[in-house]
Each structure stands twice: as structure tokens, then as C-alpha cells.
Amino acid sequence: MKVLSAEETREALPFDGLLAALDKGFKTGAEVPLRHHHAMGEDTLLLMPAWQSKGWGGVKIVNVHPGNGARGLPAVVSSYILFDRETGMHRLMLDGTELTARRTAAASALAAKRLARPDSRKLLIVGAGAVAANLAGAYHAALPIEEITVWARNAAAAEALAQRFVAQGYKAKAAADLETAVSAADIISCATLARDPILKGVWLKPGQHVDLIGSFTPAMREADDEVMRRARIYIDTEHAKIESGDIAIPLATGVITESDIAGTLEGLCRDDLLPRQSAEEITLFKGVGSAIEDLSAALLAADRVLS
Numbered sequence: 001m002k003v004l005s006a007e008e009t010r011e012a013l014p015f016d017g018l019l020a021a022l023d024k025g026f027k028t029g030a031e032v033p034l035r036h037h038h039a040m041g042e043d044t045l046l047l048m049p050a051w052q053s054k055g056w057g058g059v060k061i062v063n064v065h066p067g068n069g070a071r072g073l074p075a076v077v078s079s080y081i082l083f084d085r086e087t088g089m090h091r092l093m094l095d096g097t098e099l100t101a102r103r104t105a106a107a108s109a110l111a112a113k114r115l116a117r118p119d120s121r122k123l124l125i126v127g128a129g130a131v132a133a134n135l136a137g138a139y140h141a142a143l144p145i146e147e148i149t150v151w152a153r154n155a156a157a158a159e160a161l162a163q164r165f166v167a168q169g170y171k172a173k174a175a176a177d178l179e180t181a182v183s184a185a186d187i188i189s190c191a192t193l194a195r196d197p198i199l200k201g202v203w204l205k206p207g208q209h210v211d212l213i214g215s216f217t218p219a220m221r222e223a224d225d226e227v228m229r230r231a232r233i234y235i236d237t238e239h240a241k242i243e244s245g246d247i248a249i250p251l252a253t254g255v256i257t258e259s260d261i262a263g264t265l266e267g268l269c270r271d272d273l274l275p276r277q278s279a280e281e282i283t284l285f286k287g288v289g290s291a292i293e294d295l296s297a298a299l300l301a302a303d304r305v306l307s
Contacts, residue, residue, distance in 0.1 A: 004092070004095060006098045010102065012300070013300060015141035021300040022107055022297070025293065027270050030051060031053075032292050034239070036048075045061075046061075047061060048060040050295040051295070052085055056295065057085045060078060060099075061081070062077070065077070074097075076097065078099075079094070080294055082094070092302050094301055100289070101130045103294060104191075105134035106141075108211045108285065109135075109138035109143075112143060112187055112209055115268075115283040116283065120145070120209065121145060123139050123148050124181050124185035124187065124188045124189065125150045125189050126152070127192040128154065129192075131213055132191040135189050139189070182204065188211065190222040194214060197223055197224035199223045204227065207279050209285070210282070210284040211285050211287075212287070217245065218249070221249060227284065232282065233247075233256065233260055233262060234284065235261060235285070236265045236266070238264065243288045
């Protein structure tokens with residue numbers, strides 16, 4: 001079995017190829033059970049499997065150990081194992097943290113390619129973590145982005161990420177005020193750990209696309225009710241209705257109904273749809289991640305590194 005480091009995993013997953021791989025993965029489909037959650041006292045073990053009927057299968061193994069901070073170790077440790085579907089032989093191991101960050105950013109950019117205005121040029125990134133750091137490259141592979149603005153609660157982190165983007169060759173700057181930054185953006189991509197909404201619907205203007213990445217539990221939200229009322233909503237898979245507070249809470253309170261969810265990224269790719277109805281429409285994508293994205297990314301890497 002070949003083992004890739006974090007840097008090698010990153011190099012094996014270029015964003016242009018990754019967007020195409022995810023699109024293909026959603027088109028062809030795979031068996032994707034619900035992710036497994038196992039409590040180990042204060043720690044958690046997560047397993048995310050997916051497999052094809054023929055060809056390949058894989059599983060992402062994630063250990064969440066909150067006490068690692070005191071040990072000087074990361075709280076989340078992850079690996080991905082790709083195996084031969086016929087023999088079960090393990091063929092490739094990738095750095096799961098790097099794979100997850102890149103496929104998450106790529107899924108958001110793929111959704112924007114199908115939902116945002118095709119002339120979208122101004123990207124606002126809300127957040128300054130690992131996924132946010134991948135959004136510039138992912139969106140540049142999808143749309144003609146010319147300007148990137150970064151806002152985060154930690155202003156120093158936002159400035160540092162903006163300068164990192166500049167060093168990568170992008171035109172980027174940090175923003176001091178979120179409302180002002182939202183008003184100037186074509187696309188707003190939120191990748192935060194917010195538990196209460198930070199993006200307000202009254203700030204939105206016609207024609208924008210909203211990308212919500214950070215809410216991955218039913219108690220977390222990045223966007224308020226007015227955002228959900230104003231936008232035409234798409235999700236990555238049906239799991240988002242249960243796993244994300246950005247969808248689950250408005251559904252539970254009646255702010256939106258099932259009929260307000262216009263479709264899934266899986267369906268958009270499978271049917272090759274570009275469903276934006278007008279230049280003024282506000283679109284929204286909420287992703288929670290899927291093991292089919294992990295498998296699709298791992299297959300791209302395998303094509304590049306396995307002989």
C-alpha cells in the first residue's frame with residue numbers, strides 16, 4: 001500500500017481535476033452508508049465508508065480527541081484508505097485532514113459553478129481556518145474570480161490568510177466589517193465554527209450566491225432565517241436536512257419547508273443542470289460532506305500516483 005503525506009496528498013488533488021472528479025463521482029454514484037459515530041468516553045471515532053459495485057471502495061477514519069490540545073497534538077486526526085473492491089486489498093492511504101479540506105472546498109466551488117452567476121468575480125471568504133485556506137484555489141478553478149476578501153472574528157487571522165493568498169498570486173485583502181464586505185461580494189463562502197448566525201439576510205443583494213460550509217451539527221448555524229427565506233436553497237445530499245442546523249432548524253420552526261429545498265448537488269451533477277433562473281436570484285448551497293466526495297478525491301489521487 002502506498003502512503004501519502006499531507007503535502008503529497010495536497011499535490012495529488014489539484015483543484016481543476018478535483019472539481020471534475022467530484023462531478024463524475026456524483027454522476028456515477030456509489031454506496032454511501034450514513035457515517036458511523038462511536039463515543040469513546042470524551043473522544044469520538046468517526047467512520048465514513050463508500051464503495052462502487054465494481055472498482056474501488058474506501059473509508060475515512062477520523063479520531064476526535066479534545067484533550068489533545070493539552071498534549072500539544074491536533075484534536076482531529078484523520079486518514080483515508082482506498083481499497084480494491086474485488087480483492088479488498090488496501091492500495092492507497094491519504095492524509096484525511098488534507099483530503100477533507102480540499103474536497104470540501106471543491107464541492108462548494110462545484111456547486112457555485114452550477115448555481116452562481118457565471119460572471120461572478122468577487123469572492124468573500126468568511127473564516128480563516130483550514131477549509132477557508134483552500135477556497136481561493138477551488139473557486140478560481142470554477143469561476144472567473146478576480147478579487148478575494150477575507151473576514152474572520154480574529155482580524156489577525158483574516159489578514160494572515162489574505163496575505164497567504166497574495167503570496168499564492170491572488171488579489172486578496174482582509175475586511176474589517178462583515179456587513180460591508182457582504183454588500184460588495186458576488187459570492188459569500190462561510191467556513192466557520194459559528195454556533196449562532198453571523199450572516200444576515202438583510203445584508204444580501206440580488207444576484208449573490210451564498211455558500212455555507214461550517215454548520216456540521218444540528219446545533220450550529222452560520223446564516224439567519226432571513227438568508228434562508230430570500231435564497232433558493234440547494235444541499236449536497238439529503239443528509240444536510242438532519243446534520244446541519246442551517247437547514248434542520250429552519251425546517252423545524254417552519255421558516256422553510258421541504259419544498260423550499262430546490263435540489264441537491266448530487267442531482268445537479270447527475271442531470272447536468274444549471275438551474276439559476278435569473279441574474280437577480282439569490283442562490284444558496286449548504287454542504288455537510290459526503291463519503292462519495294472522499295472516494296472521488298481518492299480515485300483522482302490514485303490515478304495520479306498509482307502505477
